Amino acid sequence: MREPAANPEPFEGDAEERRLIDRSAQGDQDAFRQLVQRYHRLVISVAFRALGDMGRAEDVAQEVFLKVYRGLPGYRHEKPFVHWLHRVAGNAVTDAVRRVKPIISLDGLEQPPPSREADPQDMVARHDLQRAVRHEIAKLPPHYRDAVALQVFAELSYEEIARTLEIPLGTVMSRLNSAKRLLRDRLGPLVAESQPSMPPNTRPDRAVPFHRGQR
C-alpha cells in the first residue's frame, strides 16, 4: 500500500537548474561551480550538524560534491536534484561520523574528558553529549538512521523525508518513532541530566522543531 505522494513542490529555477546539471554532467566546470554555489550552504549545514567540526564538515562536503560530480552523467531528472543530493549527503555524513573514533564511550562518560584548557565544565559535558548523540545516530540500523539523519542533520520535515527516501509518510512516522525511542533508550540518563526536568504535562510547542524550510 502506497500513500499518495505529497504534491511535488515546484521549485523556482527548475529549468535553470536542469541546464546546470546537464552541462555539469558534460564536464562544464563553470556550470558545476554554480551548482556548488547553490547547494554549498545546504551540504555544509548537514555535515556540520552531523560532525560538529567545520574542518571535517568541509571535508565531507567536498566528498559529497565530488560524488555528485562523478554521478551526474547518470542523473536522469527522475527525482528532484535536491533529494538526490540529500541522500548522498546523508550517507556521506553518517559514514564520516562512524569513521570518527569516539574519544569517550557512553559507559565512560563520568571519566574526565581529554583536557581542554579553559573549557567550562558544562561546555565539556554538552560537547560530549552532542558527540554521543551523533555517534548513536550513526550506529542506528540503516533505515532508521537515514530518516533520523534527514530530520536531525538536514532539518527536513516529515513530508520532505518521505519524498527524499521515496517512502510513504506513514512509514516515515513509524521509522522516526521507533528510531527516536531507540535513540532515547541508548542515550539513557545522559539526556535527562542535560536539562532541567520538564513538567509532565508539557505540550510540545506548536513550532515544528526541525523543519526550517528548505534552502
Next chain:
Amino acid sequence: MSTHGMALDRLAPYADDALSLEERAAVQRHVQGCARCMLELKRLLELNAVLQALAPAPPASSAAFWLRLRARLPRPASFLRVGGFRPGRRPALAFALACVLALTLGTGAFAAGTSLPDSPLYPLKRMEERLQLDLAFAPQARFQIEVQLANERLREARAMSGLGKTMLAAASLRDFNQLLSRIAPRLSNDDLAAFQLQLTALQQVSNVHRDDASGLIASQLGLSGEPTPSTAQAGDSQGLGNGGTDDGQGNGGVPGDGHAYGKGHGKGPVQKPN
C-alpha cells in the same frame, strides 16, 4: 491496534508536531490518561531538546570551497597546464610532479589532498601544494592557489585545535599568516571578512598568531592604520609534528627556515623576501 499501541506508535510525530489535527487530538486524549505514554513522551521531548541543540554551521565561503573542490575534480592532464607549464622545461620538477600524481591518483582517493597535519600523508600534501605553486607562473593563478592554501591552513588549524593538538594548530595558523600577508592586499573586503569570521571561530588557539592575523585583516579593511606585514615573520619554531616523515624530495637546503611545514613555500618563485 489498541489506542495505547496507536498512541505509542505516534509519539515522536506528535512531539514533532507532524500529525494531522485529528491524529493529534487522538494521541493527546490518550496520553493525558496514560502514565506510560506520558513518560515516553517526556523522554522524547528531552531527546528533541538535545537534538535541536546541535549547533548550526558557522558561515563559510563558497568561493574558497569551490577553489579547493575544483582542484580535485576529475580532470586528467589539465593539471599540467597550470600556468603554461610544459613538461620537459624543468625536468626535475616534472619528475617530482609525476611522482605526486602517481601517488595521489594511484590511491584513487586523493587522500593526501585532504590530509591533516597529524597524518602521515601530510608532507605529501604540502609537497603537492608546493608543486602547484611552483607551476603557477601567472600572478592570478598563483593568487588563487594561495587563497585556497590559506583556507586549507585555517581548516587544518581548526581541525587540530578541535583535537587538542595545539602545537600543530599553531603551526598551521602561522603558515596561514604568512600566506595572508601575501594575499591580503588583493582580497575583497568580503573575503577578508570571511577570513576574520573563521579566525574568531578558532577559539582554542588563543595565541599570538590569531591576533596577528586579525590585526592584519583589520588593517587591510581600513579599520586601523597601515597593514602590518611583520606578522608574516612570526616564525618561532614550534609545531614540529611529523614533518620529519617528508622524504626530503625537492625541498633540500632551506636551512633556518624555522617552519615545521613552512618549507613548502620556502623556495618557490613566490617567496616573499623576509
